[in-house]
Amino acid sequence: MAQNQNPFAEEDVNPFADQPNGKGSKQSAFNGGAFYMPNPGSVAPSPNPVLSPLPSGRADYNRGATVDIPLENGMDLKSKEKELLAKEAELKKREQELRRREDAISRAGIVIEEKNWPPFFPLIHHDIPNEIPVHLQKLQYVAFTTYLGLALCLLWNIVAVTIAWIKGEGVKIWLLAIIYFISGVPGAYVFWYRPLYRAMRTDSALKFGWFFIAYSVHIGFCILAAVAPPIVFEGKSLTGILPAIDVLSGNAIIGILYLVGFGLFVLEVLLSIWVIQQVYMYFRGSGKAAEIKKQAARQTMMAAL
Secondary structure (H helix, E strand, O other): OOOOOOOOOOOOOOOOOOOOOOOOOOEEEEEOEEEEOOOOOOOOOOOOOOOOOOOOOOOOOOOOOOOOOOOHHHHHHHHHHHHHHHHHHHHHHEEEHHHHHHHHHHHHHHOOOOOOOOOOOOOOOOOOHHOOOOOHHHHHHHHHHHHHHHHHHHHHHHHHHOOOHHHHHOOHHHHHHHHHHHHHHHHHHHHHHHHHHHHHHHHHHHHHHHHHHHHHHHHHHHHHHOOOOOOOOOOOOOHHHHHHHHHHOOOHHHHHHHHHHHHHHHHHHHHHHHHHHHHHHHHHHHHHHHHHHHHHHHHHHHHHH
16 A cells, blocks of 8 residues: 655755656756756756856957967167168268258359249249348339340230231341340340349349440340331331331221220330439449449459459
8 A cells, every 4th residue: 555645745856956857847047057946846856967158258269369469679779770870870970961052052152043033834933932131122123124025025016027928018028036035035134134133132243234235225125126226126026106107007906906905005114214323323322333443443454454
């Protein structure tokens, strides 16, 4: 006869023991692992419970891994340091040599002229605000205006003569107009504007003397161009008053163009006369006239000896 068991007796049951999911058991979740809740008295307790592993949300990498960074050895660093020091010493030496040459050039009175005008296509050196004394800057600007005025007169002369050539005046006058422009504009800069610029900058009496000679020739040419007598110039190659009167009766348009050219030459003559007067007044007032006489006498004596 079977022994009656007390259903109310305490029973040691391990809920974490592995049990099959059978009848009379309850399954529950605990931190991502499964354990079974058996009914009391149906399953024997397990002495060593086994837990399922927890899922890991971290990346699987080796924290102890090292990154190999190639480093130069001490000898390479020392050699590069010596090389840099040698280059630095060489640069300092070159800088000192350049300063020494600049000082020698400045003591000799030589000025390095960098081409900076016109800005879009530099052809000449021109820096009145920084190189010309303040009390002479206005006069220098007016002199520069006469230089640009001459270029404008000769350019307008080409336009008028070209139209006259098209209307049947002949190609010879057009070729002469081109020659006047090609030789006149660079020649004016070389012979009288640059000497005046340097005379204003260095206060040289000899440069002033050369300017007076060349600028007088410039004024004489402008006067002849404004008149344009046929005994000096070939036909109507210059837009003077006489050619203007001649062509005005035959073609009014060409006559007007020649009259405009005549007015430009007259204005150039008036401005040029004012410039040479002002330069001469400064030349006399600064005592350069006596200085140039002494220099001329000294050079004559040296040439004679």
